Amino acid sequence: MCGIAGLFIKNPKLEPQLGELLTKMTSTLCSRGPDSAGFAIYSAGQDGKTKLTIAGPSADYDIATAAEKLRAAVAPKAPTAIHYSHAVLTLTANEARHAREWLEANLPDVNVVSEGHRLEIFKEVGYPDDVAALFGIGAMSGSHGITHTRMATESAVSTDGAHPFSTGADQCLVHNGSLSNHASLRRQLQRDGIKIKTQNDSEVAAGYLTKQMRSGQTLEGALKSCLDDLDGFFTFVVGTEKGFGVLRDPIACKPAVMAETDDYVAFASEYKSLAGLPGISGAKVWEPKPATVYFWERS
Protein backbone atom coordinates (compact mmCIF):
# COMPACT_ATOMS: atom_id res chain seq x y z
CA MET A 1 0.00 0.00 0.00
CA CYS A 2 2.11 2.94 1.32
CA GLY A 3 1.03 6.54 1.67
CA ILE A 4 2.50 9.75 0.34
CA ALA A 5 1.89 13.34 1.31
CA GLY A 6 3.59 16.42 -0.07
CA LEU A 7 3.19 20.13 0.49
CA PHE A 8 4.73 22.88 -1.61
CA ILE A 9 4.11 26.29 -0.09
CA LYS A 10 3.61 29.28 -2.37
CA ASN A 11 2.75 31.87 0.30
CA PRO A 12 5.79 32.34 2.60
CA LYS A 13 3.46 33.15 5.52
CA LEU A 14 2.65 29.43 5.73
CA GLU A 15 6.31 28.35 5.95
CA PRO A 16 6.47 28.25 9.77
CA GLN A 17 3.57 25.74 9.66
CA LEU A 18 5.14 23.31 7.15
CA GLY A 19 6.08 20.67 9.71
CA GLU A 20 2.79 20.91 11.56
CA LEU A 21 0.73 20.59 8.35
CA LEU A 22 2.86 17.71 7.03
CA THR A 23 2.57 15.89 10.36
CA LYS A 24 -1.24 16.11 10.21
CA MET A 25 -1.32 15.01 6.58
CA THR A 26 0.94 12.05 7.33
CA SER A 27 -1.11 11.05 10.36
CA THR A 28 -4.13 10.26 8.16
CA LEU A 29 -1.94 7.85 6.14
CA CYS A 30 -0.77 5.69 9.08
CA SER A 31 -3.07 2.82 8.07
CA ARG A 32 -1.59 2.81 4.56
CA GLY A 33 1.93 2.34 5.89
CA PRO A 34 2.26 1.45 9.56
CA ASP A 35 5.82 0.04 9.56
CA SER A 36 8.03 3.08 8.89
CA ALA A 37 7.82 6.75 8.05
CA GLY A 38 10.03 9.40 6.55
CA PHE A 39 10.06 13.16 6.09
CA ALA A 40 11.99 15.31 3.62
CA ILE A 41 12.02 18.92 4.77
CA TYR A 42 13.32 21.81 2.69
CA SER A 43 14.20 24.45 5.30
CA ALA A 44 16.32 27.59 5.14
CA GLY A 45 19.91 27.02 4.01
CA GLN A 46 23.13 28.89 4.79
CA ASP A 47 25.11 30.48 1.97
CA GLY A 48 28.01 28.31 0.89
CA LYS A 49 27.04 25.49 3.25
CA THR A 50 25.57 22.06 2.76
CA LYS A 51 23.64 20.00 5.28
CA LEU A 52 24.73 16.42 5.70
CA THR A 53 22.11 14.25 7.41
CA ILE A 54 23.44 10.96 8.78
CA ALA A 55 21.84 7.95 10.49
CA GLY A 56 22.92 4.59 11.85
CA PRO A 57 21.55 1.20 10.83
CA SER A 58 18.70 1.43 13.35
CA ALA A 59 17.18 3.80 15.93
CA ASP A 60 19.27 2.18 18.73
CA TYR A 61 22.51 3.33 17.20
CA ASP A 62 24.33 6.10 19.11
CA ILE A 63 24.32 8.71 16.37
CA ALA A 64 25.35 11.58 18.69
CA THR A 65 28.71 9.94 19.44
CA ALA A 66 29.22 9.07 15.78
CA ALA A 67 28.43 12.66 14.77
CA GLU A 68 30.89 13.97 17.38
CA LYS A 69 33.67 11.70 16.06
CA LEU A 70 32.93 12.76 12.49
CA ARG A 71 32.93 16.42 13.45
CA ALA A 72 36.23 16.11 15.31
CA ALA A 73 37.79 14.45 12.27
CA VAL A 74 36.58 16.68 9.45
CA ALA A 75 35.13 19.97 10.76
CA PRO A 76 35.58 20.60 14.50
CA LYS A 77 33.60 23.87 14.38
CA ALA A 78 30.67 22.63 12.29
CA PRO A 79 27.22 23.17 13.81
CA THR A 80 25.57 19.82 14.55
CA ALA A 81 21.94 19.14 15.40
CA ILE A 82 20.68 15.82 16.72
CA HIS A 83 17.11 14.85 15.81
CA TYR A 84 16.26 11.50 17.45
CA SER A 85 18.26 8.90 15.46
CA HIS A 86 19.65 11.35 12.88
CA ALA A 87 22.31 14.05 13.02
CA VAL A 88 22.56 17.06 10.72
CA LEU A 89 26.00 18.64 10.21
CA THR A 90 26.33 21.99 8.45
CA LEU A 91 29.50 21.83 6.38
CA THR A 92 31.28 23.36 3.40
CA ALA A 93 31.19 21.30 0.18
CA ASN A 94 34.79 20.24 0.78
CA GLU A 95 34.11 19.15 4.35
CA ALA A 96 31.06 17.22 3.18
CA ARG A 97 33.18 15.29 0.69
CA HIS A 98 35.74 14.52 3.39
CA ALA A 99 32.95 13.51 5.76
CA ARG A 100 31.62 10.93 3.27
CA GLU A 101 35.12 9.48 2.79
CA TRP A 102 35.81 9.46 6.52
CA LEU A 103 32.51 7.70 7.28
CA GLU A 104 33.13 5.05 4.65
CA ALA A 105 36.59 4.34 6.08
CA ASN A 106 35.82 4.66 9.80
CA LEU A 107 32.10 4.21 10.46
CA PRO A 108 30.74 2.17 7.53
CA ASP A 109 27.50 1.48 9.48
CA VAL A 110 26.58 5.14 9.25
CA ASN A 111 24.62 6.19 6.18
CA VAL A 112 24.39 9.58 4.59
CA VAL A 113 20.62 9.99 4.37
CA SER A 114 20.73 13.27 2.49
CA GLU A 115 22.97 16.10 1.45
CA GLY A 116 21.99 19.52 0.26
CA HIS A 117 21.82 23.25 0.76
CA ARG A 118 18.26 23.03 2.12
CA LEU A 119 17.16 19.37 2.26
CA GLU A 120 17.09 17.29 5.45
CA ILE A 121 15.65 13.76 5.45
CA PHE A 122 14.45 12.03 8.63
CA LYS A 123 13.22 8.43 8.40
CA GLU A 124 12.82 5.58 10.80
CA VAL A 125 11.06 2.31 11.54
CA GLY A 126 7.89 2.75 13.63
CA TYR A 127 4.31 3.94 13.53
CA PRO A 128 4.27 7.19 11.51
CA ASP A 129 2.66 9.31 14.27
CA ASP A 130 5.39 8.15 16.68
CA VAL A 131 8.20 8.68 14.17
CA ALA A 132 7.00 12.24 13.46
CA ALA A 133 6.86 13.02 17.20
CA LEU A 134 10.32 11.53 17.90
CA PHE A 135 11.93 13.66 15.19
CA GLY A 136 9.93 16.75 16.21
CA ILE A 137 8.71 17.26 12.64
CA GLY A 138 5.74 19.35 13.84
CA ALA A 139 7.99 22.20 14.93
CA MET A 140 9.96 22.39 11.67
CA SER A 141 9.49 25.15 9.14
CA GLY A 142 10.33 25.24 5.46
CA SER A 143 9.12 25.92 1.95
CA HIS A 144 8.18 22.37 0.96
CA GLY A 145 8.30 18.81 2.17
CA ILE A 146 7.44 15.25 1.22
CA THR A 147 6.48 12.45 3.57
CA HIS A 148 5.95 8.72 3.24
CA THR A 149 4.35 5.97 5.31
CA ARG A 150 5.63 2.53 4.40
CA MET A 151 4.03 -0.88 4.13
CA ALA A 152 7.04 -2.89 2.97
CA THR A 153 6.62 -5.27 0.05
CA GLU A 154 9.99 -5.59 -1.69
CA SER A 155 12.58 -5.45 1.08
CA ALA A 156 13.23 -5.46 4.82
CA VAL A 157 11.69 -3.04 7.28
CA SER A 158 14.75 -1.01 8.24
CA THR A 159 15.88 2.60 8.56
CA ASP A 160 17.58 2.60 5.18
CA GLY A 161 14.60 0.81 3.57
CA ALA A 162 12.30 3.67 4.59
CA HIS A 163 11.55 6.53 2.21
CA PRO A 164 12.39 9.26 1.12
CA PHE A 165 15.50 8.26 -0.81
CA SER A 166 18.08 10.84 -1.78
CA THR A 167 18.67 11.07 -5.52
CA GLY A 168 21.43 13.69 -5.34
CA ALA A 169 22.12 17.00 -3.65
CA ASP A 170 18.84 18.56 -2.51
CA GLN A 171 16.88 15.87 -4.37
CA CYS A 172 14.69 13.13 -3.00
CA LEU A 173 12.10 10.59 -4.07
CA VAL A 174 9.21 8.76 -2.46
CA HIS A 175 7.44 5.86 -4.11
CA ASN A 176 4.10 4.11 -3.78
CA GLY A 177 4.02 0.91 -5.79
CA SER A 178 6.40 -1.86 -6.69
CA LEU A 179 8.89 -2.25 -9.51
CA SER A 180 9.30 -5.58 -11.29
CA ASN A 181 12.64 -4.96 -13.01
CA HIS A 182 14.54 -3.55 -10.04
CA ALA A 183 17.01 -6.47 -9.81
CA SER A 184 18.30 -6.13 -13.38
CA LEU A 185 18.21 -2.35 -13.21
CA ARG A 186 20.18 -2.42 -9.93
CA ARG A 187 22.95 -4.50 -11.54
CA GLN A 188 23.07 -2.16 -14.51
CA LEU A 189 23.21 0.96 -12.31
CA GLN A 190 25.94 -0.56 -10.12
CA ARG A 191 28.00 -1.24 -13.24
CA ASP A 192 27.53 2.44 -14.09
CA GLY A 193 28.96 3.43 -10.70
CA ILE A 194 25.71 4.30 -8.89
CA LYS A 195 25.83 3.17 -5.26
CA ILE A 196 22.76 1.22 -4.15
CA LYS A 197 22.87 -0.09 -0.60
CA THR A 198 19.65 -2.02 -0.07
CA GLN A 199 17.48 -4.59 -1.84
CA ASN A 200 14.75 -1.95 -1.99
CA ASP A 201 13.08 -1.32 -5.37
CA SER A 202 12.48 2.37 -4.64
CA GLU A 203 16.17 2.96 -3.96
CA VAL A 204 16.76 1.63 -7.48
CA ALA A 205 14.30 4.19 -8.84
CA ALA A 206 16.14 6.92 -6.92
CA GLY A 207 19.48 5.65 -8.30
CA TYR A 208 18.02 5.56 -11.78
CA LEU A 209 16.97 9.23 -11.55
CA THR A 210 20.42 10.15 -10.21
CA LYS A 211 22.05 8.45 -13.17
CA GLN A 212 19.77 10.10 -15.72
CA MET A 213 20.45 13.53 -14.24
CA ARG A 214 24.20 12.90 -14.03
CA SER A 215 24.14 12.20 -17.74
CA GLY A 216 22.67 15.64 -18.34
CA GLN A 217 18.91 15.18 -18.17
CA THR A 218 16.69 17.62 -16.31
CA LEU A 219 14.56 16.21 -13.51
CA GLU A 220 11.54 16.46 -15.78
CA GLY A 221 13.37 14.57 -18.54
CA ALA A 222 14.59 11.95 -16.06
CA LEU A 223 11.03 11.40 -14.83
CA LYS A 224 9.80 11.01 -18.41
CA SER A 225 12.42 8.37 -19.14
CA CYS A 226 11.09 6.35 -16.14
CA LEU A 227 8.05 5.62 -18.32
CA ASP A 228 10.30 3.71 -20.76
CA ASP A 229 12.75 2.06 -18.39
CA LEU A 230 10.83 1.16 -15.24
CA ASP A 231 8.50 -1.81 -15.25
CA GLY A 232 5.85 -1.96 -12.56
CA PHE A 233 3.58 0.27 -10.56
CA PHE A 234 4.61 3.64 -9.34
CA THR A 235 3.40 6.94 -8.11
CA PHE A 236 6.52 9.04 -7.54
CA VAL A 237 6.77 12.34 -5.76
CA VAL A 238 10.15 14.04 -6.09
CA GLY A 239 11.60 17.08 -4.38
CA THR A 240 14.30 19.46 -5.53
CA GLU A 241 15.78 22.55 -3.86
CA LYS A 242 13.15 24.76 -5.47
CA GLY A 243 10.50 22.40 -6.72
CA PHE A 244 8.31 19.42 -6.45
CA GLY A 245 7.19 16.92 -9.12
CA VAL A 246 4.71 14.06 -9.54
CA LEU A 247 4.58 11.10 -11.93
CA ARG A 248 2.22 8.11 -12.11
CA ASP A 249 2.72 4.98 -14.21
CA PRO A 250 0.67 4.63 -17.43
CA ILE A 251 -1.97 2.45 -15.73
CA ALA A 252 -2.20 4.83 -12.73
CA CYS A 253 -2.44 1.86 -10.44
CA LYS A 254 -1.71 3.73 -7.22
CA PRO A 255 -3.93 6.50 -5.93
CA ALA A 256 -3.09 10.19 -6.07
CA VAL A 257 -5.00 13.37 -5.47
CA MET A 258 -3.77 16.95 -5.62
CA ALA A 259 -5.03 20.31 -4.41
CA GLU A 260 -3.93 23.81 -5.31
CA THR A 261 -4.78 27.20 -3.83
CA ASP A 262 -3.01 30.56 -4.04
CA ASP A 263 -1.07 29.50 -0.94
CA TYR A 264 0.10 25.95 -1.74
CA VAL A 265 0.15 22.85 -3.92
CA ALA A 266 -0.52 19.62 -2.02
CA PHE A 267 -0.26 15.97 -2.96
CA ALA A 268 -1.69 12.97 -1.10
CA SER A 269 -2.53 9.32 -1.59
CA GLU A 270 -6.02 10.01 -0.27
CA TYR A 271 -8.24 13.04 -0.05
CA LYS A 272 -8.55 12.74 3.70
CA SER A 273 -4.92 13.88 4.06
CA LEU A 274 -5.84 17.11 2.32
CA ALA A 275 -9.07 17.64 4.27
CA GLY A 276 -7.33 19.49 7.14
CA LEU A 277 -5.37 21.98 5.01
CA PRO A 278 -6.29 25.67 5.31
CA GLY A 279 -8.67 26.83 2.57
CA ILE A 280 -9.17 23.32 1.18
CA SER A 281 -12.90 23.87 0.58
CA GLY A 282 -12.03 26.48 -2.05
CA ALA A 283 -9.06 24.59 -3.52
CA LYS A 284 -8.83 23.16 -7.01
CA VAL A 285 -8.77 19.40 -6.38
CA TRP A 286 -7.90 16.90 -9.12
CA GLU A 287 -6.25 13.56 -9.87
CA PRO A 288 -2.96 13.70 -11.75
CA LYS A 289 -3.22 11.94 -15.11
CA PRO A 290 -1.27 8.73 -15.80
CA ALA A 291 2.12 8.95 -17.55
CA THR A 292 2.14 12.73 -17.17
CA VAL A 293 4.90 14.69 -15.43
CA TYR A 294 3.68 17.48 -13.15
CA PHE A 295 6.15 19.98 -11.80
CA TRP A 296 6.04 23.10 -9.67
CA GLU A 297 9.01 25.36 -9.09
CA ARG A 298 9.67 28.50 -7.10
CA SER A 299 11.16 31.42 -8.98
Add this chain to the structure above:
Amino acid sequence: MPNIDLSKTRVRELNAALHQLKPDTNETLWTITNPGGEHSIAAGVDAEVTINIQGNAGYYCGGMNKHATIVVDGSAGQGVGENMMSGLIHVKGDASQSAGATGRGGRLIVDGNASARCGISMKGIDIVVKGDIGHLSAFMGQNGRLVVFGEAGEALGDSLYEARIYVRGPVASLGADCIEKQMRDEHKAELHELLKLSGEAFKVDVAEFRRYGSARKLYNFNIDNAGAY
Protein backbone atom coordinates in the same frame (compact mmCIF):
# COMPACT_ATOMS: atom_id res chain seq x y z
CA MET B 1 -34.00 13.23 10.72
CA PRO B 2 -30.70 12.01 12.10
CA ASN B 3 -27.75 14.34 11.71
CA ILE B 4 -24.42 12.57 12.05
CA ASP B 5 -21.23 14.58 12.49
CA LEU B 6 -18.33 12.39 11.36
CA SER B 7 -15.83 14.54 13.23
CA LYS B 8 -17.52 13.16 16.38
CA THR B 9 -18.99 9.80 15.30
CA ARG B 10 -17.00 6.98 13.69
CA VAL B 11 -18.00 5.72 10.25
CA ARG B 12 -18.39 2.24 11.75
CA GLU B 13 -21.08 3.52 14.16
CA LEU B 14 -22.84 5.42 11.37
CA ASN B 15 -22.91 2.37 9.10
CA ALA B 16 -24.06 0.10 11.93
CA ALA B 17 -27.02 2.47 12.51
CA LEU B 18 -27.82 2.54 8.78
CA HIS B 19 -27.66 -1.26 8.57
CA GLN B 20 -30.26 -1.51 11.37
CA LEU B 21 -32.90 0.36 9.33
CA LYS B 22 -36.03 -1.66 8.58
CA PRO B 23 -37.93 -1.25 5.27
CA ASP B 24 -40.73 0.69 7.03
CA THR B 25 -38.40 3.03 8.92
CA ASN B 26 -39.51 6.58 9.63
CA GLU B 27 -35.89 7.79 9.70
CA THR B 28 -35.87 8.46 5.97
CA LEU B 29 -33.63 11.54 5.79
CA TRP B 30 -30.05 11.38 7.05
CA THR B 31 -27.55 14.20 6.99
CA ILE B 32 -23.84 13.47 7.30
CA THR B 33 -21.61 16.42 8.13
CA ASN B 34 -17.79 16.65 8.19
CA PRO B 35 -17.20 13.50 6.11
CA GLY B 36 -13.53 14.56 5.72
CA GLY B 37 -12.76 11.95 3.07
CA GLU B 38 -13.47 9.00 5.36
CA HIS B 39 -13.80 5.62 3.64
CA SER B 40 -16.91 3.43 3.26
CA ILE B 41 -19.44 6.10 4.24
CA ALA B 42 -22.98 4.67 3.87
CA ALA B 43 -21.73 1.40 2.40
CA GLY B 44 -24.12 -1.55 2.47
CA VAL B 45 -27.37 0.37 3.05
CA ASP B 46 -30.52 -1.66 2.30
CA ALA B 47 -33.42 0.75 2.93
CA GLU B 48 -35.36 3.39 1.03
CA VAL B 49 -33.80 6.38 2.74
CA THR B 50 -32.07 9.55 1.56
CA ILE B 51 -28.57 10.23 2.80
CA ASN B 52 -27.04 13.65 2.19
CA ILE B 53 -23.28 13.77 2.64
CA GLN B 54 -22.14 17.36 3.06
CA GLY B 55 -18.55 17.31 1.87
CA ASN B 56 -16.01 14.96 0.32
CA ALA B 57 -16.19 11.19 0.74
CA GLY B 58 -13.29 8.70 0.65
CA TYR B 59 -13.19 5.22 -0.90
CA TYR B 60 -16.22 3.00 -1.56
CA CYS B 61 -18.88 5.55 -0.61
CA GLY B 62 -22.32 3.95 -1.00
CA GLY B 63 -20.78 0.62 -1.99
CA MET B 64 -23.28 -2.25 -2.39
CA ASN B 65 -26.12 0.27 -2.09
CA LYS B 66 -29.65 -1.12 -2.27
CA HIS B 67 -32.68 1.21 -2.47
CA ALA B 68 -31.07 4.28 -0.85
CA THR B 69 -30.59 7.70 -2.45
CA ILE B 70 -27.14 8.99 -1.55
CA VAL B 71 -26.09 12.52 -2.45
CA VAL B 72 -22.45 13.55 -2.07
CA ASP B 73 -22.22 17.33 -1.97
CA GLY B 74 -18.54 17.21 -2.83
CA SER B 75 -16.22 14.70 -4.46
CA ALA B 76 -16.00 10.95 -3.93
CA GLY B 77 -12.90 8.75 -3.74
CA GLN B 78 -12.14 5.45 -5.40
CA GLY B 79 -14.99 2.98 -5.98
CA VAL B 80 -18.04 5.15 -5.30
CA GLY B 81 -21.15 2.97 -5.68
CA GLU B 82 -19.01 -0.12 -6.09
CA ASN B 83 -21.21 -3.16 -6.72
CA MET B 84 -24.39 -1.18 -6.10
CA MET B 85 -27.62 -3.11 -6.62
CA SER B 86 -30.28 -0.39 -6.87
CA GLY B 87 -31.07 3.13 -5.69
CA LEU B 88 -29.30 6.32 -6.71
CA ILE B 89 -25.94 7.85 -5.93
CA HIS B 90 -25.43 11.44 -7.03
CA VAL B 91 -21.92 12.92 -6.74
CA LYS B 92 -22.01 16.69 -7.19
CA GLY B 93 -18.24 17.02 -7.59
CA ASP B 94 -15.74 14.62 -9.19
CA ALA B 95 -15.44 10.87 -8.71
CA SER B 96 -12.11 9.07 -8.43
CA GLN B 97 -11.13 5.77 -10.08
CA SER B 98 -13.45 2.79 -10.53
CA ALA B 99 -16.70 4.70 -10.03
CA GLY B 100 -19.64 2.28 -10.17
CA ALA B 101 -17.31 -0.72 -10.55
CA THR B 102 -19.16 -4.04 -10.94
CA GLY B 103 -22.48 -2.25 -10.29
CA ARG B 104 -25.46 -4.51 -10.89
CA GLY B 105 -28.26 -1.95 -10.87
CA GLY B 106 -29.39 1.51 -9.83
CA ARG B 107 -28.02 4.80 -11.09
CA LEU B 108 -24.81 6.71 -10.48
CA ILE B 109 -24.72 10.35 -11.55
CA VAL B 110 -21.47 12.34 -11.45
CA ASP B 111 -21.81 16.07 -12.12
CA GLY B 112 -18.04 16.54 -12.54
CA ASN B 113 -15.42 14.22 -14.00
CA ALA B 114 -14.86 10.56 -13.24
CA SER B 115 -11.35 9.16 -13.31
CA ALA B 116 -9.87 5.94 -14.72
CA ARG B 117 -11.78 2.65 -14.92
CA CYS B 118 -15.23 4.23 -14.57
CA GLY B 119 -17.83 1.44 -14.76
CA ILE B 120 -15.21 -1.33 -14.87
CA SER B 121 -16.98 -4.69 -15.09
CA MET B 122 -20.40 -3.00 -14.87
CA LYS B 123 -23.21 -5.52 -14.73
CA GLY B 124 -26.43 -3.53 -15.06
CA ILE B 125 -25.83 -0.15 -13.45
CA ASP B 126 -26.56 3.07 -15.34
CA ILE B 127 -23.81 5.65 -15.02
CA VAL B 128 -24.14 9.26 -16.20
CA VAL B 129 -20.99 11.40 -16.05
CA LYS B 130 -21.52 15.05 -16.95
CA GLY B 131 -17.78 15.69 -17.39
CA ASP B 132 -14.97 13.46 -18.71
CA ILE B 133 -13.97 9.89 -17.85
CA GLY B 134 -10.45 8.44 -17.61
CA HIS B 135 -8.72 5.51 -19.29
CA LEU B 136 -9.96 1.91 -19.37
CA SER B 137 -13.53 2.84 -18.58
CA ALA B 138 -16.26 0.17 -18.93
CA PHE B 139 -13.51 -2.48 -19.15
CA MET B 140 -15.27 -5.86 -19.51
CA GLY B 141 -18.63 -4.17 -19.03
CA GLN B 142 -21.32 -6.83 -19.14
CA ASN B 143 -24.57 -4.91 -18.90
CA GLY B 144 -25.97 -1.45 -18.14
CA ARG B 145 -25.39 1.93 -19.76
CA LEU B 146 -22.56 4.45 -19.47
CA VAL B 147 -23.30 8.00 -20.64
CA VAL B 148 -20.55 10.60 -20.84
CA PHE B 149 -21.13 14.27 -21.69
CA GLY B 150 -17.42 15.05 -22.11
CA GLU B 151 -14.40 13.09 -23.31
CA ALA B 152 -13.32 9.49 -22.73
CA GLY B 153 -9.70 8.43 -22.04
CA GLU B 154 -7.77 5.64 -23.71
CA ALA B 155 -8.98 2.07 -24.26
CA LEU B 156 -12.68 2.77 -23.77
CA GLY B 157 -14.74 -0.42 -23.48
CA ASP B 158 -11.80 -2.82 -23.67
CA SER B 159 -12.99 -6.47 -23.83
CA LEU B 160 -16.56 -5.24 -23.68
CA TYR B 161 -19.54 -7.60 -23.37
CA GLU B 162 -23.03 -6.08 -23.57
CA ALA B 163 -22.72 -2.78 -21.69
CA ARG B 164 -23.80 0.14 -23.91
CA ILE B 165 -21.75 3.30 -24.06
CA TYR B 166 -22.77 6.79 -25.21
CA VAL B 167 -20.11 9.51 -25.39
CA ARG B 168 -20.65 13.07 -26.58
CA GLY B 169 -17.02 14.23 -26.73
CA PRO B 170 -13.92 12.74 -28.34
CA VAL B 171 -12.70 9.27 -27.35
CA ALA B 172 -8.89 8.98 -27.00
CA SER B 173 -8.95 5.36 -28.21
CA LEU B 174 -11.19 2.31 -28.17
CA GLY B 175 -10.11 -0.86 -26.35
CA ALA B 176 -9.95 -4.33 -27.86
CA ASP B 177 -13.26 -5.44 -29.40
CA CYS B 178 -14.99 -2.11 -28.76
CA ILE B 179 -16.38 -0.40 -31.86
CA GLU B 180 -18.51 2.57 -32.75
CA LYS B 181 -22.04 1.59 -33.69
CA GLN B 182 -24.85 3.33 -35.50
CA MET B 183 -27.07 5.57 -33.36
CA ARG B 184 -30.57 4.44 -34.32
CA ASP B 185 -33.86 5.90 -33.08
CA GLU B 186 -34.20 3.26 -30.38
CA HIS B 187 -30.79 4.31 -28.98
CA LYS B 188 -31.73 7.98 -29.07
CA ALA B 189 -34.91 7.09 -27.15
CA GLU B 190 -32.89 5.07 -24.62
CA LEU B 191 -30.43 7.93 -24.16
CA HIS B 192 -33.28 10.43 -23.80
CA GLU B 193 -34.74 8.32 -20.96
CA LEU B 194 -31.38 8.27 -19.19
CA LEU B 195 -31.00 12.03 -19.59
CA LYS B 196 -34.50 12.56 -18.25
CA LEU B 197 -33.69 10.53 -15.14
CA SER B 198 -30.58 12.69 -14.68
CA GLY B 199 -32.49 15.97 -14.99
CA GLU B 200 -30.82 16.77 -18.32
CA ALA B 201 -33.57 16.00 -20.85
CA PHE B 202 -33.84 18.65 -23.60
CA LYS B 203 -30.80 20.44 -22.15
CA VAL B 204 -28.42 18.13 -23.96
CA ASP B 205 -29.05 17.06 -27.55
CA VAL B 206 -29.08 13.25 -27.92
CA ALA B 207 -27.96 13.65 -31.56
CA GLU B 208 -24.55 14.87 -30.34
CA PHE B 209 -23.70 11.50 -28.79
CA ARG B 210 -21.98 8.56 -30.45
CA ARG B 211 -22.67 4.98 -29.51
CA TYR B 212 -20.01 2.34 -28.72
CA GLY B 213 -20.45 -1.34 -28.10
CA SER B 214 -18.93 -4.77 -28.42
CA ALA B 215 -17.87 -6.19 -31.80
CA ARG B 216 -18.46 -9.60 -30.14
CA LYS B 217 -15.30 -11.04 -31.64
CA LEU B 218 -13.74 -11.98 -28.30
CA TYR B 219 -16.76 -14.00 -27.23
CA ASN B 220 -15.51 -17.26 -28.67
CA PHE B 221 -12.10 -18.71 -29.20
CA ASN B 222 -10.92 -18.10 -32.74
CA ILE B 223 -8.97 -21.06 -34.10
CA ASP B 224 -6.93 -18.73 -36.32
CA ASN B 225 -5.31 -17.36 -33.14
CA ALA B 226 -4.17 -20.79 -31.87
CA GLY B 227 -0.60 -20.06 -33.00
CA ALA B 228 -0.40 -17.18 -30.56
CA TYR B 229 -0.59 -19.47 -27.51
